[in-house]
Amino acid sequence: MAALLSMENVTGGYGDADILHSVSMSVEDKEIVVIVGPNGAGKSTAMKAVFGLLNVRGGRTVFDGDDITGWSPNRIVQRGICYVPQVDNIFREMSIHENLEMGAFLKKGDLSAAYDRVYELFPDLKERRKTMAGSLSGGQRQMVAMGRALMLDPKLLLLDEPTAGLSPKYMEQIFQISRDVRDTGVAILLVEQHAKQALAFADRGYVLAAGQNRHEGTGADLLADREIAEMFLGG
Amino acid sequence: MGILELLNFYVIPGIVLGSIYALGAVGITLVFAILRYAHLAHGDLATLGAFIAFAVVTAVGVSPYVALPVAVVATAFIAVGIDKVFYEHLRERPKIITVIASLGIALMVRAVVQVVWGVDSESYVRGISRPDVYFGLRIRDREIFTVLAMLAFVGALYVFLKQSKWGKAMRAMSDNPNLALLSGIDNRVVVMLTWVIAGGLCAAASVFLGINTELKSMMGWHMLLPMFAAAILGGVGRVEGAVLGGLIVGVAEELSVLVLPSEYKAAMAFVILLIMLLVRPTGLLRGKVL
Numbered sequence: 001m002a003a004l005l006s007m008e009n010v011t012g013g014y015g016d017a018d019i020l021h022s023v024s025m026s027v028e029d030k031e032i033v034v035i036v037g038p039n040g041a042g043k044s045t046a047m048k049a050v051f052g053l054l055n056v057r058g059g060r061t062v063f064d065g066d067d068i069t070g071w072s073p074n075r076i077v078q079r080g081i082c083y084v085p086q087v088d089n090i091f092r093e094m095s096i097h098e099n100l101e102m103g104a105f106l107k108k109g110d111l112s113a114a115y116d117r118v119y120e121l122f123p124d125l126k127e128r129r130k131t132m133a134g135s136l137s138g139g140q141r142q143m144v145a146m147g148r149a150l151m152l153d154p155k156l157l158l159l160d161e162p163t164a165g166l167s168p169k170y171m172e173q174i175f176q177i178s179r180d181v182r183d184t185g186v187a188i189l190l191v192e193q194h195a196k197q198a199l200a201f202a203d204r205g206y207v208l209a210a211g212q213n214r215h216e217g218t219g220a221d222l223l224a225d226r227e228i229a230e231m232f233l234g235g
Numbered sequence: 236m237g238i239l240e241l242l243n244f245y246v247i248p249g250i251v252l253g254s255i256y257a258l259g260a261v262g263i264t265l266v267f268a269i270l271r272y273a274h275l276a277h278g279d280l281a282t283l284g285a286f287i288a289f290a291v292v293t294a295v296g297v298s299p300y301v302a303l304p305v306a307v308v309a310t311a312f313i314a315v316g317i318d319k320v321f322y323e324h325l326r327e328r329p330k331i332i333t334v335i336a337s338l339g340i341a342l343m344v345r346a347v348v349q350v351v352w353g354v355d356s357e358s359y360v361r362g363i364s365r366p367d368v369y370f371g372l373r374i375r376d377r378e379i380f381t382v383l384a385m386l387a388f389v390g391a392l393y394v395f396l397k398q399s400k401w402g403k404a405m406r407a408m409s410d411n412p413n414l415a416l417l418s419g420i421d422n423r424v425v426v427m428l429t430w431v432i433a434g435g436l437c438a439a440a441s442v443f444l445g446i447n448t449e450l451k452s453m454m455g456w457h458m459l460l461p462m463f464a465a466a467i468l469g470g471v472g473r474v475e476g477a478v479l480g481g482l483i484v485g486v487a488e489e490l491s492v493l494v495l496p497s498e499y500k501a502a503m504a505f506v507i508l509l510i511m512l513l514v515r516p517t518g519l520l521r522g523k524v525l
Contacts (some may be wrong), residue, residue: 106419
């Protein structure tokens with residue numbers, strides 16, 4: 001069976017300079033895949049390439065049978081991929097509920113099923129649905145951001161460093177929620193700085209360096225590899 | 236001086252003038268928050284609105300209150316048209332280019348008003364209106380209508396922004412434009428709605444200025460500074476802040492006559508603007524800092 005998402009030899013960058021050099025990766029249905037690597041390796045850039053935020057000059061991206069290379073983010077969202085940026089990923093001056101509503105802006109008709117689904121995943125948010133999102137803690141904001149992205153019922157969720165700046169407790173919680181999200185049938189591709197913890201939790205991982213594929217394998221295999229540990233994971 | 240005299244000659248005219256400023260400042264604050272530039276043609280666009288109402292009043296012979304909705308709708312269309320013809324092409328350029336372009340539009344619109352209606356003062360209605368006395372307070376009907384109309388316009392806008400899907404989309408675009416675009420909100424619709432509201436309300440502001448004083452081709456330009464002061468005083472992006480700011484600037488201008496020669500009345504807005512930018516640039520209600 002074909003993968004849900006496959007990037008094939010994608011080359012590109014912002015403006016004229018290439019940051020990614022022939023990067024390939026894939027995500028299967030209901031799989032959690034993590035991209036790790038040193039700073040400046042092109043991890044977030046690879047994710048943005050999937051979402052149409054990059055000038056792609058070579059290779060292609062296929063999602064669920066469609067070649068989505070060169071599609072606008074708007075069209076990609078409607079096709080079933082939602083993206084949570086690393087920073088500025090909520091509407092601060094809108095309530096939690098309004099944040100979710102904006103996430104479902106493109107959806108016609110009754111949204112109650114979508115709200116129920118998100119509030120079931122994030123019971124904390126349901127209690128505070130009228131609270132301004134900007135007044136929440138970092139971990140709760142991340143939940144709002146993920147909830148907003150889940151409102152359109154995507155098949156694939158892209159998370160750009162969801163645990164950046166969070167305490168270990170919240171990091172564990174975000175990972176747990178990601179598993180819960182996966183169990184509802186959503187595949188997840190995420191970029192992580194906390195490589196060890198992320199590899200331990202993900203199904204598979206890709207190690208990028210200098211905009212190129214270095215290693216790939218199951219999370220456990222990558223963690224066990226001495227060379228990778230020394231090069232990228234701080235020994 | 237007694238309290239009644241203070242209220243009758245300074246505070247009540249200040250609240251009326253402040254309501255007029257508020258109607259203009261709401262549009263300025265929305266354009267600031269969503270399009271992220273200072274719109275210097277706002278005053279002259281308002282003048283055009285007032286003279287459109289004047290044209291209706293003289294042609295059909297109706298009261299300016301009947302002409303008001305016509306002027307509001309017409310100016311809203313003109314504002315959208317100006318955006319499509321001029322500002323839209325500058326959207327991707329640095330914002331200062333649009334700011335300067337809007338100054339050019341201001342001169343253009345003013346020239347149109349002066350060519351069509353001349354440079355002399357005009358009035359909607361000739362004659363003197365006598366105030367009624369309520370518990371010693373001397374209030375004219377037109378003053379009551381001005382304040383009530385401001386509250387109705389702003390109240391309707393507030394409900395629209397809080398309750399409707401596109402109103403929320405406007406707030407989302409003001410709050411976090413990148414995320415709004417990622418959520419699939421169509422920026423073109425949001426920009427158009429912003430101009431409909433800003434254009435319509437600035438026309439209302441100057442129609443009420445014309446009803447309470449007289450019509451002049453520079454009337455809107457002279458309101459520009461107080462309207463900007465009101466928007467920044469209230470907090471950029473805050474509709475309720477623009478109303479509060481407008482009222483404060485209006486009352487402060489009238490009260491300034493107590494201590495300063497009346498020629499310095501217009502400088503009050505400038506003083507308020509300067510103090511606010513130095514002391515609390517986010518405004519009274521925590522707006523954006525641009």
